Amino acid sequence: MRILIYGAGAMGLYLSARLSQAGHSVSLKARGAPLERAESGVPITVTNGDESQQISGVKVIAELDPDSETYDLAVITTKAWQVAEAAAETAPVLGEEGRLLTIQNGVDAPAQAAQHVPADRVLAGTAVVITERTGPLAVALTGAEAHLVLGPWEPSADQSDAGVYAQQLTTALRRAGILAQRNEDILTAVWKKLALVASYGGVGALSGAPVGITRAVPQTKALVRNAMLEVFNVGNTRGATLQEQDLEDLMGTYTQKFGESTTASLQRDLAAGRPSELREQIGAVVAHARELGVDVPIFETIYASQLPRELQARAAVAQS
Structure with missing residues (x-):
């Protein structure tokens, strides 16, 4: 999958590293973070306890350009009050069947995203993980890998297509070492x-x-x-x-x-x-x-x- 992670905080770094490690093409949009553009891929350090890994291959981008690359999935990892701006900027680079996933605390982020992306292409999720950004390209994980629950914010007209896509995404996350579960009652x-x-x-x-x-x-x-x-x-x-x-x-x-x-x-x-x-x-x-x-x-x-x-x-x- 071609995946965009929007936001280079702790959660953004963590997801970028794990999804890249699982073999996906990952681009990290660094919202004003002190990261240099790196199209060829950068290593992200993930530490859990006494173990540290350097996971390579994540492209750091400063701007989103639909003429350059589009994505199958975009995950907004910013703070909740930044979701509307992030969704507006992300919408043009989603592929024809691309989905936008929000994982913020609170209940309003999916609806805010749906103002910029068709509602049936918005996925809502909850994330349980303890992470801390310890450097521009370093994140510390405390305890277990992330547990993500996700589902469609608004059912699409073609439920079979929606179900296939949700299953593909869940499988991709699991292969990245993330405990992912579908939930049709995401509300x-x-x-x-x-x-x-x-x-x-x-x-x-x-x-x-x-x-x-x-x-x-x-x-x-x-x-x-x-x-x-x-x-x-x-x-x-x-x-x-x-x-x-x-x-x-x-x-x-x-x-x-x-x-x-x-x-x-x-x-x-x-x-x-x-x-x-x-x-x-x-x-x-x-x-x-x-x-x-x-x-x-x-x-x-x-x-x-x-x-x-x-x-x-x-x-x-x-x-x-």
């Missing part, structure tokens, strides 16, 4: 992921404490659970089918699978004074809830309390 999957990251991340931002503390204190543990229920209420009103077992799954992840020092990227960005995905995660729950007439007092409180920090961080970036 439910993205709301379930949001329920996890926005609840523990929001409560973490509010309390300033890592997971090991928030789950050990009964009051904050209950707050996380109740926040998940708020997301479930909004998501199900929107058309998802989240159930009691989904809640138990998420609480099991929060209480048993996260390390003691775990914090969400939202919490870390807010604490460091960096622009965060506050609007795309916490704000999205609030916005959808208001539109649908669903009460979300926990998320209303988190959003109102963290918005001053977010606005201050964005103002500082704008002035720099």
Whole structure:
């Protein structure tokens, strides 16, 4: 497959390396990153524990040119607030049957992509992996390889073609060492992921404490659970089918699978004074809830309390 990875952050570097390692033609669009154009391919270093690999063959490109190359698949790995711009720039270089995959936290990225690409060519996904960009062409992986769940955002008229393409993509990801699964109810999957990251991340931002503390204190543990229920209420009103077992799954992840020092990227960005995905995660729950007439007092409180920090961080970036 000819694959474009849009964004040279940790996730972009990781996916570029693994897909190139599996034999795909991979181009990495470096959004303002300090990377030189390298059409012949560059090595990306992937470290997991004490093991490091240099994976070659990824082309680094500064601009997208439909007259030069088109792609079977484009994966947007930017922050959620950058998806609309990335989709607009990516749309012209998708091949005739090319698909665009969004994997951001939140629930609005696929719809934003569908404003620039036909909706039946948009794939929505959730990604679970812990990565850190440690250099311009280096990424560190903590723990297991990525787990991706993906599916069509809007069913196409020809379901057989859509199914064949989804299966090809899932197979390509698995050959790259990535645990990939198809999910025909991707709406439910993205709301379930949001329920996890926005609840523990929001409560973490509010309390300033890592997971090991928030789950050990009964009051904050209950707050996380109740926040998940708020997301479930909004998501199900929107058309998802989240159930009691989904809640138990998420609480099991929060209480048993996260390390003691775990914090969400939202919490870390807010604490460091960096622009965060506050609007795309916490704000999205609030916005959808208001539109649908669903009460979300926990998320209303988190959003109102963290918005001053977010606005201050964005103002500082704008002035720099």
